[in-house]
Amino acid sequence: MNEEIAMVKSVAIVTGASQGIGRATALRLARDFEALVLVARNRENLQDTARQIEAIGAQALVLDADISAPGVPSEVVEQTLARFGRIDALLNIAGAVPQIDLFEMTDEQWHDGAELKLHGARRMTLAAWPALKASRGSVVLMSGNSADTPKAGYAAVATINAAIVALAKAFADRGIQEGVQVNSVLPGPVMTGRRRSFLEKWAPANGMSVEEATIRFPQNAGISRFGEPEEIADLLAFLVSPSAKWMTGSALRIDGGEVKSV
Known part of the structure; x- marks a missing residue:
């Protein structure tokens, strides 16, 4: 039997919610949103995060899913809408690209890194876009400060992070006309x-x-x-709050001053 749609006023999807910045962000957003959808591959960790969110007072939906698979983002959105009926914020945090030297990294390693962090975020955003238009919601894409400082030792990380910044700006350009706010965040070492x-x-x-x-x-x-995951989470919470609604197309660096270029 299908569950009835829960009557809530605000719903955020957080990918990569089983650990690190994603987990910290989900816990932080539980203070601002009535429901959180937690997406990652580790169900046990997600369930632990969900228990903490529910203790704060928000509802939690656990979806153990690999968003690097092309059809999965649409399934995540469908299950979210079936459970809560709306999406107000999407935080694309999932994805870790291995730091391997440019001349040693295989095509498969490049592909896997891009599929999860870049294309997973792209597909999640595309799938959620109609619901975000309806709610005039917000999207954050997680990049990293290596987007500005590419080196041979982590060329794939830098390349994918730079692509994410560009992708966020392209989504933001469409969002200006369609009422969806989109930004990217570039953390330093956390x-x-x-x-x-x-x-x-x-x-x-x-x-x-x-x-x-x-x-x-x-x-x-x-x-x-x-940096601490909670410090990044505070910035992400601000970006999807009413206080930041006029911020869109921005790439915000939070790295303790590591990148010193203007």
Whole structure:
């Protein structure tokens, strides 16, 4: 038996909601939205996030799905509308591109990175667009500050991040006429679980403790410390709030001052 549509006034979809910035964003948005749709591949982590969201007072719908598969974004939107009847914000956060040297990365690694982070976000935004038009809603696409600082060691990351900024601006151009606000965000180095796991392997291999590596890495990047997922989440929450409605087509950097170009 199908559930009746829940009567809520505000619904946000968050991809990549099982960990890191996506999880922090979903928890932050639970203070502002009546319902959150949590999308990622790890169902157990999503369910844990959902329990915390419901403790805050919002409703949560868990959809364990791989948005890199072409048909999945449309299914996510269909299930969201079947459950809640509306979409007010879409936060495209899913996607991690491996940092492999330009001359060593395979075609398959390039393809996989682009399918999830770039094309997954593109397909999610296209699928949700009619509902976002109806609600005059907001979209955020997650890029990264490497979009402005491409290097051989992470060429795929930089290329895909730059494409996301361009894609967000193209969506924003259409959104000006159709009432949908679209922005991109470019975080610097953030202390996520993935980064912590990397440091736990890298530090002993380079003769230092994890604590020392946690200090050394930001210093080498010219910043005081790693960012925290909650700090990125606060910016994302602002972008999909009524206070930011006149902001569209913007690419907002939040990186502790790592990128020093004008």
